[in-house]
Amino acid sequence: MSISIHSINKTFGSYKALEDVSLEVPNGSLTALLGPSGSGKTTLLRIVAGLEFADDGPGKILFHGENVVGIPAGKRSVGFVFQHYALFRHMSVADNIAFGLTVLPRSKRPAKSEIRDRVHELLGLVKLDGLDKRRPHELSGGQRQRVALARALAIRPKVLLLDEPFGALDAKVRKDLRRWLRVFHDEINLTTLFVTHDQEEALELADQVVVMRNARIEQVGTPQEIYDRPRSPFVYEFLGNVNKLTEPNGVQRYIRPHEIEVLFAAEYDPTTDRMAKIQHLFSAGPVATLGVRLDDGKFVDVELSRKQLEDLGLSVGDEVAIRSNPPE
Amino acid sequence: MANLQVTTESKPVRLILILAAIIVLGLFLLLPLFAVFAEALRRGWEVFLASLTEDAALSAIKLTLLAAAISVPLNTLFGVSAAWLVTKYRFKGRAFLISLIDLPFAISPVIAGLVWVMIFGAKGWLPPETLTNLLAPAANLAAWAASSDRFGGLFEGLAAWLANPKIIFATPGIIIATVFITFPFVARELIPLMESQGSDQEEAAVTLGAGGWRIFWRITLPNIKWGLLYGVLLCNARAMGEFGAVSVVSGHIRGKTNTLPLHIEVLYNEYQFSAAFACATLLAFLALFTLGMKSLVEQLSGHSAAGKH
Numbered sequence: 061m062s063i064s065i066h067s068i069n070k071t072f073g074s075y076k077a078l079e080d081v082s083l084e085v086p087n088g089s090l091t092a093l094l095g096p097s098g099s100g101k102t103t104l105l106r107i108v109a110g111l112e113f114a115d116d117g118p119g120k121i122l123f124h125g126e127n128v129v130g131i132p133a134g135k136r137s138v139g140f141v142f143q144h145y146a147l148f149r150h151m152s153v154a155d156n157i158a159f160g161l162t163v164l165p166r167s168k169r170p171a172k173s174e175i176r177d178r179v180h181e182l183l184g185l186v187k188l189d190g191l192d193k194r195r196p197h198e199l200s201g202g203q204r205q206r207v208a209l210a211r212a213l214a215i216r217p218k219v220l221l222l223d224e225p226f227g228a229l230d231a232k233v234r235k236d237l238r239r240w241l242r243v244f245h246d247e248i249n250l251t252t253l254f255v256t257h258d259q260e261e262a263l264e265l266a267d268q269v270v271v272m273r274n275a276r277i278e279q280v281g282t283p284q285e286i287y288d289r290p291r292s293p294f295v296y297e298f299l300g301n302v303n304k305l306t307e308p309n310g311v312q313r314y315i316r317p318h319e320i321e322v323l324f325a326a327e328y329d330p331t332t333d334r335m336a337k338i339q340h341l342f343s344a345g346p347v348a349t350l351g352v353r354l355d356d357g358k359f360v361d362v363e364l365s366r367k368q369l370e371d372l373g374l375s376v377g378d379e380v381a382i383r384s385n386p387p388e
Numbered sequence: 389m390a391n392l393q394v395t396t397e398s399k400p401v402r403l404i405l406i407l408a409a410i411i412v413l414g415l416f417l418l419l420p421l422f423a424v425f426a427e428a429l430r431r432g433w434e435v436f437l438a439s440l441t442e443d444a445a446l447s448a449i450k451l452t453l454l455a456a457a458i459s460v461p462l463n464t465l466f467g468v469s470a471a472w473l474v475t476k477y478r479f480k481g482r483a484f485l486i487s488l489i490d491l492p493f494a495i496s497p498v499i500a501g502l503v504w505v506m507i508f509g510a511k512g513w514l515p516p517e518t519l520t521n522l523l524a525p526a527a528n529l530a531a532w533a534a535s536s537d538r539f540g541g542l543f544e545g546l547a548a549w550l551a552n553p554k555i556i557f558a559t560p561g562i563i564i565a566t567v568f569i570t571f572p573f574v575a576r577e578l579i580p581l582m583e584s585q586g587s588d589q590e591e592a593a594v595t596l597g598a599g600g601w602r603i604f605w606r607i608t609l610p611n612i613k614w615g616l617l618y619g620v621l622l623c624n625a626r627a628m629g630e631f632g633a634v635s636v637v638s639g640h641i642r643g644k645t646n647t648l649p650l651h652i653e654v655l656y657n658e659y660q661f662s663a664a665f666a667c668a669t670l671l672a673f674l675a676l677f678t679l680g681m682k683s684l685v686e687q688l689s690g691h692s693a694a695g696k697h
Contacts, residue, residue, distance in 0.1 A: 111591055134597035146588035150610040160596035163606075208592075215596060 061218040061251050062087040063108060064122040069115040070103055070275075077103040078114070079275040085219075085253055085268070087124075090245045092262035093255045095272035096298070101255045102223055104272070108253065109133055109140045109221050123218060139212030139250075143224040145204045147196040153207050154179050154192035160215035182210040185248075187240075202233045213248075222254035226261060238265055259299045263287060271295050290314070303360045305384055308332065313384065317363040321383045322350065322372060328381040336360065338378050343369060350374070352382065424672050427665035439655075439663035440670070447643045448651035449670070451559065455634075455647060456627040459567040463623055467574025468616065472608070475582040476590065486579065492571045501565050501636025508555040519553045527551045557639030562647060565633040570623045577619030578612055585611055614689030618682060625678040629671055 063085040070078040078100045085091045093101040106112040108121060110133030121128050128136050148156050157179045161170055170178065183189050186206035196204055205225065212220060225241065226234040242265050245252055256262050262269045263283040271278040271286060271294075279291045290296040296314045305315050308331060328335060336352035339359070343349075348369040350362040362382065374380065397405070428436055439445060474486055492500060506512050508519070520527075527550035534543040555561045589611065593603045609616075631649040638645045640654060648667060655664035 109595055111594065133594045134599070138595055140592070140595040142588055142592060144588060146592040148589055148592075148607060148610075159593065159598070159606075163593075163596065163598040163602055211592075211596070 061124040062122075063219055063251060063253065064120075064125075065104070065108070066120040066122070067117070068104070068107060068119040068121065069117055070100070070107060070112070071115055076275045078107070081275075081277055083270060083277060083280065085251060087251055088249050089267045090242070090252045090265060091254070091268040091270060092266035093253065093270050093272060094257070094259060094262040094298075095278075096257060098274075099272040100275045101257075101270075101272045105221050105223055105253060105255050108219075109138050110136050111140070137215065137218040139209075139215065139217030139220040141205070141208045141212050141220070141222040141225060143227050145196075145208040145228075147204055147207060147211070149196050151195075152192065153183075153188070153194050153196070153199070156196070156207055157182055157192075157211045157214050159211060178214060182214055185213070186210045186244075200233075201229045202237050205229065205237065213250075217250070220250050220252040222252065224256060225254055226256070226258075234261075241265065263299070271298065273298075301361055305334075305360060306356075306358075307384060308334065313386070315384045315386060317349070317361040318347075319384060319386050320360065320362045321385045322362060322364055322368070322374070323381040323383060324372070325379045325381055329383070333381040333383045336380055336382050338374060338376050338380060341369075341374065341376050352380065354382075421672060424665055424668050427661060428669045430665075431662045435662050436666045436669075439660075439666040442663075444643045444646065445651060445663075445667060448646045448648045448667070451562065451646065452628050452648040454559070455563050455566040456624055458563050459570050459627045460620060460624050462567055463570050464574050464616070464620055466571065467576075467578060467619060467623075468612075470575040471578035471582050471612075472604075475579060476587050489572050489575050489579075492569055493576075497569060497630070497632025498636060500568055501633035504561055504564055504568075504637050505556050508561065510556075512556075516552075516554055519555070520551075523550050523553050527553075556637055557641065557645060559645065561637035562634050562645060565637045566627050566630055569630050569633050570627045573623035573626060574616065574619035577615050577622070581612055581615040582608075614685050618685050618689075621678050621681050621685070625674060628674055 063083075065081060065083040065085075068078055068081045070076075081100070081104060083104075093104060095101045103112060107114050110128070110131065114121075114129065119129070123136070148159065151159070154176075158175050161175045161178065164170075179192065180189075183192055186209055188203060188206055188210070191199065191203065191207075196207065199207065205228075209222075226237060229237060238261060254265075263286070266283060268280065269283050269286045270280050273294055279286060279295050281289075286295065287299055290299060293314060296302050301317050302314050303317065303320070304312065305320075306312050323333065325335065327333075334354050336354050338350055339353050340351040341348065342351075343366060346366065347363050348366055350364070350369075352360050352362060354360060360382065372380075396402075470485075470489055474482055508514055508516075510516065514522075527547065530543050530547035530550050533539065534541075534547040536543075549560075553560075555564065589607050590603050593607050598606070628647075629649060630647075631653070634647055635650055635653075638647070638650055640646060640650060642651075642654065646654060648671060652664050652667045652671075655661075655667065
């Protein structure tokens with residue numbers, strides 16, 4: 061089910077959390093709301109879920125064309141996974157997952173045996189078979205997160221919302237779970253909106269990235285579009301390391317470290333290149349990082365492969381020519 | 389154990405501290421407790437039992453139980469709703485409301501009693517005559533209900549009271565004073581607990597389709613049950629042990645408006661030491677029971693709290 065958000069505003073007292081936000085989340089997509097803290101991304105997610113209410117006005121939120129503003133959270137068929145999972149700590153894993161089914165009105169509530177089957181099916185889906193009798197505190201962070209996911213999915217939601225889904229996990233688990241969630245999403249094909257402040261996470265995981273800043277949407281696009289064609293200096297800087305480089309023709313441009321080509325000083329072409337001196341060189345890992353100082357004293361970061369570095373045979377103090385080589 | 393040395397005192401210092409603790413504990417806690425039982429039994433078991441079973445004592449016990457039976461459930465209900473309100477919602481005047489809940493803790497029990505005399509006493513704002521007029525319609529209704537054949541008996545007491553509504557120097561005054569004094573116990577216990585738990589689990593239940601009532605019973609209550617039980621215990625101990633406020637509104641009518649603590653004071657003033665201490669043992673047992681339950685609750689909740697993360 062697609063989600064359409066039309067000119068939503070939200071203020072807390074005098075603080076503007078969202079300002080005229082509009083967004084399309086296509087059916088079946090995995091969309092990331094990316095931004096620094098305080099940019100309004102979590103507020104937007106909570107408004108979509110119905111946990112927070114937008115300011116009065118013409119703003120609308122459509123689920124597959126149907127306006128859900130005014131429909132209570134519990135009736136929106138939304139699966140919500142909280143940043144710290146919010147598992148019911150006095151209940152077993154199975155009871156947590158079954159909760160949404162057991163609170164259905166009697167006429168819609170499945171039989172006990174059906175609920176049990178559904179719980180086991182979901183436990184299988186999130187790869188937690190056999191843990192149904194555990195309590196939340198007996199699980200690892202990654203397992204808790206998957207229980208929260210299974211609990212949200214139990215009610216067969218039409219959209220899935222995740223608030224900083226990997227925020228509380230350590231780096232290794234985070235990476236594994238990220239990959240797993242991507243595959244999982246492709247399997248269940250449920251329209252999913254997630255909040256993150258980690259650009260790497262958004263770029264790797266999402267079909268569509270929504271960059272937010274100061275209560276507004278800054279740019280929407282595929283990860284590639286966002287990374288290669290940032291619409292503003294903010295997006296440029298937020299998505300990764302960037303250099304501000306003045307080219308020989310006087311044009312100022314933002315350029316990523318890996319988009320700079322390093323040439324021997326002998327190959328210097330004054331129409332396109334700048335001369336630079338290598339200040340430091342860091343080459344542990346697959347990518348080598350050079351810090352070079354331009355003739356005007358400016359400092360520029362350059363990334364190149366280890367192979368390139370070896371071929372050039374560079375060392376600290378060498379003079380080189382650099383040429384910006386942005387993507388087409 | 390080398391790493392322990394920095395936080396451990398030398399042996400003589402430790403001995404002195406331990407000894408000091410034992411002396412203070414013995415002098416201020418164990419000795420009085422022992423004295424209560426020793427005095428109570430000084431003239432033998434028969435006197436002890438007789439002092440507990442005489443009419444005035446039984447009536448005092450009954451009144452104490454009644455006051456607690458009304459004020460504890462009332463303040464449990466109040467405490468849970470107040471804690472729910474101030475922790476799950478943000479609104480103007482919230483901080484003021486929290487300090488208002490503490491008011492009965494902050495003022496002297498004598499004042500807490502006098503306030504009610506000021507309002508309902510013979511020279512108060514709502515003296516018995518005014519109250520009689522105000523309650524006349526209700527009294528008529530109750531009299532009518534009492535005259536009916538089927539449930540008449542149920543309303544007789546109420547009708548009689550409404551016809552002659554006495555609050556001060558009567559049971560209602562004692563109940564009101566007790567409710568007022570024990571007002572904050574449950575709320576005080578729950579507010580920090582619920583504050584620290586946040587509303588995440590409730591919100592999760594909302595998104596899963598649960599209604600407010602069900603969220604309270606299935607999510608909130610199980611999460612606060614130990615804190616709640618602890619608050620109820622303290623509330624009960626105070627409701628049964630309150631002296632000051634109740635003393636002001638009671639009038640000390642023997643066999644009528646004496647609660648257990650007041651009864652003990654009356655006996656003591658009449659030099660009936662054994663009887664006074666015999667009744668005091670009941671309150672001492674209440675204290676011991678409360679302490680025992682408290683540590684049990686702490687142990688049980690400790691087990692579940694350990695599993696918090």
